[in-house]
Amino acid sequence: MKAFAIFLITAGFILGAVFAVLSVETVDWLPYGLSLFLGFAGIVLFRKAKYAGAADEHHVAGNIDTLQTSLDSICRNLDELVGRREKVPPHEFRFEIDRHFRNDLTAFAASRESMQHAFGLQAYADIMSAFAAGERYINRVWTASADGYVDEVMAYLEKAQRQFAEAREAFAAQRG
Structure with missing residues (x-):
């Protein structure tokens, strides 16, 4: 679970960085926002997994x-x-x-x-x-x-x- 969450965090923020610099004049907000959402979802999953282990x-x-x-x-x-x-x-x-x-x-x-x-x-x-x-x-x-x-x-x-x-x-x- 933690490994998957780390993957989501990494993929989300790397994709967000890529979508932010694809165009010099503007940012394509839909893929950028989705990639950031993916990263934040990974953070939530990571925290849940960490809390579940810590509360065992x-x-x-x-x-x-x-x-x-x-x-x-x-x-x-x-x-x-x-x-x-x-x-x-x-x-x-x-x-x-x-x-x-x-x-x-x-x-x-x-x-x-x-x-x-x-x-x-x-x-x-x-x-x-x-x-x-x-x-x-x-x-x-x-x-x-x-x-x-x-x-x-x-x-x-x-x-x-x-x-x-x-x-x-x-x-x-x-x-x-």
């Missing part, structure tokens, strides 16, 4: 498990990093973040849309708001570490810890 019960359940695992791992690693922050040189935090957080942050981001299907849009917004803030703070820790700003490393590390804890609590509340 097994797909959503698997992604919810991935989200839970990733969020727990992020919080656990962050608690551990905050606990030993005095022992880690400030310029080393960026390497710690790359080593302990990047895979979980990526996995969470890749699976996040399943929260909409499982929990609803408002719960998704609440969880993602806290998660996004935590991710921004983690990225700020990385940048401050690279730039050598020790005070910012410590301050944003604690802010990230609070935001991810809030995201985990909101996620746990939705899972029941």
Whole structure:
């Protein structure tokens, strides 16, 4: 279904481009309009196919498990990093973040849309708001570490810890 939809999109917009430039003075609107309609029909089919796959019960359940695992791992690693922050040189935090957080942050981001299907849009917004803030703070820790700003490393590390804890609590509340 997706392959057919991509074919329609491609064919529709290529034909539209061809019909738009066939004549220098005017555009033959009927074939041009039909080709654009074909392209837009492909977009609609593609979105329906994508939504059907994303809303599949097994797909959503698997992604919810991935989200839970990733969020727990992020919080656990962050608690551990905050606990030993005095022992880690400030310029080393960026390497710690790359080593302990990047895979979980990526996995969470890749699976996040399943929260909409499982929990609803408002719960998704609440969880993602806290998660996004935590991710921004983690990225700020990385940048401050690279730039050598020790005070910012410590301050944003604690802010990230609070935001991810809030995201985990909101996620746990939705899972029941």
